[in-house]
Amino acid sequence: MINSIKDLNDFSASFEPDLSVKIGSLTMTNPVGVASGILGYGEEYKELVQIDELGALYTKTVTLEPREGNPAPRLVETPMGLINSIGLANPGLECFLREKLPLLRSRCCAIIVNIAGSTEDEYAMLVDRIEEELTLSGPMSKTGVDAYEINISCPNVLKGGMTFGIDPIIVERLTGSLRRRTARPLIAKLSPNVTDITEIARAAEEGGADAISCINTVVGMVIDTDRMKPAIAKGLGGLSGPAIRPIGVAATYRVSHAVSIPVIGVGGITRAADAIQYLLAGAQAVQIGTALFSNPLAPQEILNGITEWMKKHGVLRVHDINSMLK
Amino acid sequence: MKQFKSAVILNRSIAPNLMHLAFEWSEDLQPPLPGQFFTFLPAMVESSAGIILRRPLAFAGFEPKKRTAKSSGYQSAIAHSIYQIRGPCTRALALQRPGSHIDIIASLGNSFPYPDGDEKAIIAGGGIGIGPMLFLAASLAENGTIAQSYIENNPKSFETSISGKEIQLVFGFRNTLFVPKFKEPTYDIPILNTWEKLLSGAFMATDDGSEGFHGTVLDALEFLKKDDKSLEIWHIYGCGPGAMIAELAAFAERNNFPAHLSAEQWMACGIGACQGCVLPARKGGYLRVCADGPVFEADAIDWEACL
Numbered sequence: 134m135i136n137s138i139k140d141l142n143d144f145s146a147s148f149e150p151d152l153s154v155k156i157g158s159l160t161m162t163n164p165v166g167v168a169s170g171i172l173g174y175g176e177e178y179k180e181l182v183q184i185d186e187l188g189a190l191y192t193k194t195v196t197l198e199p200r201e202g203n204p205a206p207r208l209v210e211t212p213m214g215l216i217n218s219i220g221l222a223n224p225g226l227e228c229f230l231r232e233k234l235p236l237l238r239s240r241c242c243a244i245i246v247n248i249a250g251s252t253e254d255e256y257a258m259l260v261d262r263i264e265e266e267l268t269l270s271g272p273m274s275k276t277g278v279d280a281y282e283i284n285i286s287c288p289n290v291l292k293g294g295m296t297f298g299i300d301p302i303i304v305e306r307l308t309g310s311l312r313r314r315t316a317r318p319l320i321a322k323l324s325p326n327v328t329d330i331t332e333i334a335r336a337a338e339e340g341g342a343d344a345i346s347c348i349n350t351v352v353g354m355v356i357d358t359d360r361m362k363p364a365i366a367k368g369l370g371g372l373s374g375p376a377i378r379p380i381g382v383a384a385t386y387r388v389s390h391a392v393s394i395p396v397i398g399v400g401g402i403t404r405a406a407d408a409i410q411y412l413l414a415g416a417q418a419v420q421i422g423t424a425l426f427s428n429p430l431a432p433q434e435i436l437n438g439i440t441e442w443m444k445k446h447g448v449l450r451v452h453d454i455n456s457m458l459k
Numbered sequence: 460m461k462q463f464k465s466a467v468i469l470n471r472s473i474a475p476n477l478m479h480l481a482f483e484w485s486e487d488l489q490p491p492l493p494g495q496f497f498t499f500l501p502a503m504v505e506s507s508a509g510i511i512l513r514r515p516l517a518f519a520g521f522e523p524k525k526r527t528a529k530s531s532g533y534q535s536a537i538a539h540s541i542y543q544i545r546g547p548c549t550r551a552l553a554l555q556r557p558g559s560h561i562d563i564i565a566s567l568g569n570s571f572p573y574p575d576g577d578e579k580a581i582i583a584g585g586g587i588g589i590g591p592m593l594f595l596a597a598s599l600a601e602n603g604t605i606a607q608s609y610i611e612n613n614p615k616s617f618e619t620s621i622s623g624k625e626i627q628l629v630f631g632f633r634n635t636l637f638v639p640k641f642k643e644p645t646y647d648i649p650i651l652n653t654w655e656k657l658l659s660g661a662f663m664a665t666d667d668g669s670e671g672f673h674g675t676v677l678d679a680l681e682f683l684k685k686d687d688k689s690l691e692i693w694h695i696y697g698c699g700p701g702a703m704i705a706e707l708a709a710f711a712e713r714n715n716f717p718a719h720l721s722a723e724q725w726m727a728c729g730i731g732a733c734q735g736c737v738l739p740a741r742k743g744g745y746l747r748v749c750a751d752g753p754v755f756e757a758d759a760i761d762w763e764a765c766l
Contacts, residue, residue, distance in 0.1 A: 171728075171732065171733065172732055173733075176732075177730045177731040177732040177750070178728075178730065178732055180460045181461075181462055181730070201743075201744045202734055202745060205724065205737045205739060205745065206724065206725055207734070207735050207736075207737060208726070208727055208735040208736070210510070210511065210512050210725070211509070212508075213511055214511065217727070217733075217735055219733070219734050219735060222737075222745070374511050423511065424511075426511075426512060426727045426728050426729075427500060427511055427512055428562075429564070430462065
């Protein structure tokens, strides 16, 4: 029984919080993942980030065919933010299976493969082909695909991406179609660029999604007044970074109250306190994105900070943080 | 590649808005190569600036760890960079005093290849672009036909050789005020002497003719080319503003010279993961400046499209 500050201090010194989190049938060792598009497929950052210590690595989006991506310039920094329009540049599914998956398979952390199609059929084909490949790897070995994150929220492509994620009927139909194709957890990554994000979240849940990633980037634009043209070639892009954190926290708060499946909070998390905001708002896990570019040690520092916070407040499990918001 | 906290050794103005930064190198890292870069975060950026990304800077030189206990000053290996104060991040860096720390990720990107035996290295730098060019020139002088000890003992012939057959530096500046002053009586840093010698041996061009040749770096190259009766193959190396790089690429192509040019682009990760810093490739698709470059063969990039 904890009756005093001293008791609390003794208690917090003596216990190690349980950091594991469950997303559908998947158990992650801790709640701190790295968002899609940040670590690629885990190769480039391996000398700077302890990838095996992450709760999860969300891969760069995989599409059926290779994509060159959008014209340059693709980036512009904004106050406490970053606008990007990469355009889902990736080597395509077959190259992913052949060259990227074997390396991902050797990782100790959960691997969430992020997929996007330009048609609903393409999403289905992606999952079918990946599942087919995984049956070859044998039931006991690590597959390298612990779950799928369905990208229905990329603002930087003409077809697919966000154009699907703004329509609840398509979201439910698409999620349902993928649900019939795999037993692996399905995580729908939602766009904040909608009138009511809870409506989309409910549609994903209805379709059979196991979790919601909340949120993808916010549509933004910067104009160069000297050249009188947009700062990035595509004009509009996706805003990320601390600038969008309050939007992400609010979306997480609303979505987690609207659905009964877990919510994974993402958007502008730079420090442990930011991640804890998302957990208090109702998220079961978080993803670090843009912050990793400036500080590759961010995931480790944030996990340490969450652990310290849990000890200080006597919280046993990450899940318990959800109910602590006053 | 490594992320480390490094102590600033020297951080001083060498021309208007142009700074020379020297910082401690991490012992377990390989020395950087000419053309390579690092990304940094200054210790403190004013919060109103809203900066969230690291900034890339090219190496301008490297001095290995001193072996003798006798030598004065810094014992650790030292990396050098020449940077321009452009925005809040470089402004914050410029305010850092010796002894303060910066967060470094290094070494990043590829490097300049050496010229073939029969090629003359034409090393062209414009404004802030002289940093990696000084590094390349010093490195060629050390590792090429001229040994470092020879340079120190025979400064005259070093100057001849850098403006002679093997290496020709061509530097362009806006006007004479922007020509850096490397010498600084309070610091005894060998690299400053090397830079001074390289600069004094360089063919100088200024946009307004206030020092050296009146014209751009490209005008200077055309002039030197017309004068050059040797029929030597030039190997062009270049770093500078986008327009200069595009002109250098066109010059190399016209004359059928090999050329390696250093590119610049906004970066997020700086290590090849995010695909943000691409430039359009001549043969279609895009190349990442941070990981496929920053040094590209002149015909690899559609430079005109980058302007």
